Amino acid sequence: MSGMKVGIVGATGYGGLELIRFLHNHPAVEQIDLFTSSEEGVVFSSKFGHLVTIIDSPLQKIDYEALSKLDVVFASTPSGVTSELLPPLVGKGPKLIDLSGDFRLKNPASYEQWYGKKAAPLKIIEQSVYGLTEWNAHNVKNAALIANPGCYPTAVLLSLLPLLKAQLIDPNYLVIDAKSGISGAGNKPSQTTHFSEVNESFSIYKTNTHQHIPEIEQAISMFANVETTITFNTHLVPMTRGILSTAYAPVMPGISEEQLVACLQTTYEKHPFVRVITDMNSLTTNRVKGSNYCDIFVKVDSRTNRATIVAVIDNLVKGAAGQAIQNMNVQLDLPQTTGLDVVPLFI
Ligand SMILES: NC(=O)C1=CN([C@@H]2O[C@H](COP(=O)(O)OP(=O)(O)OC[C@H]3O[C@@H](n4cnc5c(N)ncnc54)[C@H](OP(=O)(O)O)[C@@H]3O)[C@@H](O)[C@H]2O)C=CC1
Numbered sequence: 650m651s652g653m654k655v656g657i658v659g660a661t662g663y664g665g666l667e668l669i670r671f672l673h674n675h676p677a678v679e680q681i682d683l684f685t686s687s688e689e690g691v692v693f694s695s696k697f698g699h700l701v702t703i704i705d706s707p708l709q710k711i712d713y714e715a716l717s718k719l720d721v722v723f724a725s726t727p728s729g730v731t732s733e734l735l736p737p738l739v740g741k742g743p744k745l746i747d748l749s750g751d752f753r754l755k756n757p758a759s760y761e762q763w764y765g766k767k768a769a770p771l772k773i774i775e776q777s778v779y780g781l782t783e784w785n786a787h788n789v790k791n792a793a794l795i796a797n798p799g800c801y802p803t804a805v806l807l808s809l810l811p812l813l814k815a816q817l818i819d820p821n822y823l824v825i826d827a828k829s830g831i832s833g834a835g836n837k838p839s840q841t842t843h844f845s846e847v848n849e850s851f852s853i854y855k856t857n858t859h860q861h862i863p864e865i866e867q868a869i870s871m872f873a874n875v876e877t878t879i880t881f882n883t884h885l886v887p888m889t890r891g892i893l894s895t896a897y898a899p900v901m902p903g904i905s906e907e908q909l910v911a912c913l914q915t916t917y918e919k920h921p922f923v924r925v926i927t928d929m930n931s932l933t934t935n936r937v938k939g940s941n942y943c944d945i946f947v948k949v950d951s952r953t954n955r956a957t958i959v960a961v962i963d964n965l966v967k968g969a970a971g972q973a974i975q976n977m978n979v980q981l982d983l984p985q986t987t988g989l990d991v992v993p994l995f996i
Pocket residue numbers: 658659660661662663664665684685686687688725726727728730748749750798799800832833834835836837964965968969
């Protein structure tokens with residue numbers, strides 16, 4: 650597969666920039682069109698100097714005719730945009746991959762409750778496929794519209810689904826404590842992401858109200874066949890990239906740490922981007938920085954019989970652009986690693 654023409658709506662955002670970084674070297678991609686809602690005609694490299702001589706094309710106005718001629722359209726826009734933008738394009742030619750939350754929740758009322766915005770039309774939501782690649786590649790393959798998972802759900806689900814599906818941990822008392830770097834909040838400055846407010850500080854936010862709670866619960870039901878309500882909280886760490894998710898769950902009677910590890914290893918043995926770590930007692934976000942890897946480990950506390958299940962990802966890569974391209978690869982029948990086979994930055 651080669652000569653693909655792809656478009657990025659929201660190219661100037663953090664997710665858009667990461668899509669460009671990986672698509673530029675993708676062997677199947679011949680052309681990348683960049684779309685904007687606010688800076689039509691601006692030469693991309695005049696805005697992003699690090700791309701001089703690499704991406705010197707101008708930003709284009711979002712235009713249905715131009716989008717419909719492409720093979721793949723990535724949308725990396727704030728929630729509430731693609732629910733209106735993408736429906737007219739569904740089934741019209743391009744494969745659509747949406748990085749926002751607009752098509753992830755199957756229940757429109759739930760979207761409206763958690764996002765506080767009008768939901769996409771139900772018949773379009775019904776056609777969308779949740780793009781957690783390791784768990785849904787067979788449906789991703791022929792989807793007209795992919796709802797790329799949220800950053801936190803990607804880390805949480807990859808680490809918990811195998812253990813929940815195999816009934817090795819108790820789904821009834823799941824507590825998940827997750828932390829993110831500030832790029833997770835996008836490129837628009839705000840009071841809470843201002844350097845002087847986040848530097849040398851560490852905060853909890855959206856306490857018990859994060860919009861990824863229903864997404865995680867829905868995916869646990871979908872892939873592990875378990876109905877549960879979770880306690881999930883998020884924290885802002887003064888770093889640019891990375892998510893670390895720590896989940897606590899009671900271990901089912903008679904189940905050992907070795908069985909939990911073996912379950913994770915078996916689940917992911919054929920999935921190159923998920924690495925089950927066994928020889929360490931700690932994980933850092935640096936070990937996956939800039940890459941599409943998700944590293945996981947599990948430890949059982951024998952005093953409490955609870956498992957501590959930890960996952961790290963780069964929110965902008967496996968949590969957004971990388972997973973979106975992994976889904977495109979599945980659709981194009983390419984190895985999932987195509988264009989994504991990079992060594993983590995680490996420092
Ligand atoms: N940052 C992250 O770690 C992750 C983000 N996501 C999701 O991906 C999406 C993009 O995130 P991110 O890149 O961080 O966001 P940014 O805020 O960095 O960028 C979003 C881009 O969308 C464009 N945009 C803004 N308003 C509109 C509009 N009304 N119509 C069309 N385009 C618009 C803007 O570009 P322009 O003005 O040029 O049009 C902007 O640069 C969001 O939905 C986010 O929740 C998902 C997983 C992880």
